Amino acid sequence: MVKSLEKLVEEFAYHVQAQNEEIFKGDARTGNKHAKKALAAFMQLRSHGDVGRDALTVLFSHPRMDVRVMAAVFLLRHRTAEAKAVLKEAAKGQGLVPFGASEALKRWEEGTWALDLADDEAGQSGKPRPAPPTKRSRPSTERAATDRQSASKRDKPSS
Numbered sequence: 001m002v003k004s005l006e007k008l009v010e011e012f013a014y015h016v017q018a019q020n021e022e023i024f025k026g027d028a029r030t031g032n033k034h035a036k037k038a039l040a041a042f043m044q045l046r047s048h049g050d051v052g053r054d055a056l057t058v059l060f061s062h063p064r065m066d067v068r069v070m071a072a073v074f075l076l077r078h079r080t081a082e083a084k085a086v087l088k089e090a091a092k093g094q095g096l097v098p099f100g101a102s103e104a105l106k107r108w109e110e111g112t113w114a115l116d117l118a119d120d121e122a123g124q125s126g127k128p129r130p131a132p133p134t135k136r137s138r139p140s141t142e143r144a145a146t147d148r149q150s151a152s153k154r155d156k157p158s159s
Contacts, residue, residue: 003044005045005048005051005052005055006055008041008044008045008052008055009041009045009055009056009058009059011037011038011041012038012041012042012045012056012059012070012071013059013062013064013067013071015034015035015037015038015041016034016038016066016067016070016071017064017066017067018031018034019031019032019034019035019038020066020096020097022034023096024096038070042056042074042116046116050078053075053078053079053116054078054079056071056074056075057071057075057079057082059071060072060082060083060086065090065093065097065098066097068086068090069086069087069090069097069100069101069104071083071086072084072086072087072090072101072104073087073100073101073104073115074115074116075116076104076108076113076115076116077113077115077116078116084105084108086101087101087102087104087105088101088105091105
C-alpha cells in the first residue's frame, strides 16, 4: 500500500523530533534509528518527485524548530529561498539546532551540500555513474622504502 504524502510528512516530523529527544537524553543509538526512519520518509516523499518535496514544505511553519530546520535542510535545493529563510532564522539562536542550521547554510554556500540532488545529478538521468573505488583499486599510500629511516644502535651518536 502506498502511503499518502501527508502520512510521510507526519512520519518525517515525528522521527526528527524523536531523534533529537533521544540525542538530548544521551541515547545516540536510538536517535540514529529515528534519523534513518526520517530519511526513509524523505526518500519516499522524494520518489514522488517535486510533488513529494513540496509536501514537506508545510513543516517550514512547524511549532518545533528542529523539525523546521530539518525540513529546510532537505529542501535547500528545491525551495532555496524559503529554506534559507528558515535556516537563517533558526541560526540566530543558541544550541544544537541553531548550530546545525548555520552549518547547513555554510555547506550550501560552499557548494558542498548534497542531501537532495536534482534527479540528473543523482544519477537518474539515464547515464551510468562510475562505481566508487574499492579497497583493492585504491593506490597504496605507503612511503617508498628509500624514504624510510631505520634506526639501530649503530645509528645513534656515541656518548
